[in-house]
Amino acid sequence: MTYDNILSDYQNGITTITINRPKKLNALNKDTIRELHNAFDEANKDGDTKVIIITGSGDKAFVAGADISEFADFSVEEGGQLAAQGQAILFDFVENLGTPVIAAVNGFALGGGLELAMSCHFRVASANAKMGLPETSLGVIPGYGGTQRLPQLIGKGRAMEMIMTAGMIDANQALGYGLVNHVVEQDELLPLCEKIAGKIMRNSSVAIAKAIKSINAGYKDGINGFDIEIESFGNCFGTEDFTEGTTAFLEKRKADFPGK
Ligand code: COA
DSSP states (O other), X not given: OOOSSEEEEEETTEEEEEEOOGGGTTOBOHHHHHHHHHHHHHHHHOTTOOEXXXXXXXXXXXXXXXXXXXXXXXXXXXXXXXHHHHIIIIIHHHHTXXXXXXXXXXXXXXXXXXXXXXXXXXXXXXXXXXXXXXXXXXXXXXXXXXXXXXXXXXXHHHHHHHHHHTOEEEHHHHHHHTSSSEEEOHHHHXXXXXXXXXXHHTSOHHHHHHHHHHHHHTTSTTOOHHHHHHHHHHHHTTSHHHHHHHHHHHTTSOOXXXXX
């Protein structure tokens, strides 16, 4: 599939999705959100794609937020719909994908940009990255899950301060907060993400999808994550990947997993 606002490129088990509106610092307009949904869906269904990496084009921004020009004159109803639709088709969708998603944060990740990075399974940042939820400076609050995922990732007090001050933190502070897992120079960002993807790809995609589901379950209201873990653990015993993984170990060879 071809897109107007994003690029999607498959190589060696990895689909790299690049948000490609550099003149607007990759701000997320409605069309870009829809295209991202389609690209993530396509990569997730593609049996060859074992890991998805998402990044922004240019050396300045991952995503500088939702496109402010699109919602500046919205009504109360339209504002609510914007958040609900965006969460359903992109942010919750990405978080719950069975294929691992790594955010390669290559510059500003603000507002919806940081919310998108936080929806991914984990984040790696370049040294020039700056992250924040500046919505209260615009008279609004984060609407793509930011008030929920930021406290989950960095703790309530830090999230309160970041959201109330609308300030930005740099890559090293984000590393100290646990918001990103690694910080590297910009030209090392995609190579490091690909290296991590390579390590992930050696393992069972089927088991990884179940691990994502179990981990996410612990953050969902009304769902007992331990119960989901028990069910998913049991289900692993009926998979070809489990047979291959355990047989390979006992035969002292590397496992060759059948795939997604
Ligand atoms: N929505 C729409 N357009 C945006 C945008 C956004 N979230 N962020 C940046 N842009 C546009 C700018 O309007 C500008 O467009 P123009 O050249 O047509 O005027 C272009 O991207 C470049 O941005 P600019 O502000 O000139 O770059 P800068 O280096 O001076 O500042 C930022 C960079 C990220 C600090 C600044 O762009 C910014 O504060 N953006 C908004 C961040 C925000 O509040 N996001 C949350 C939205 S809910």
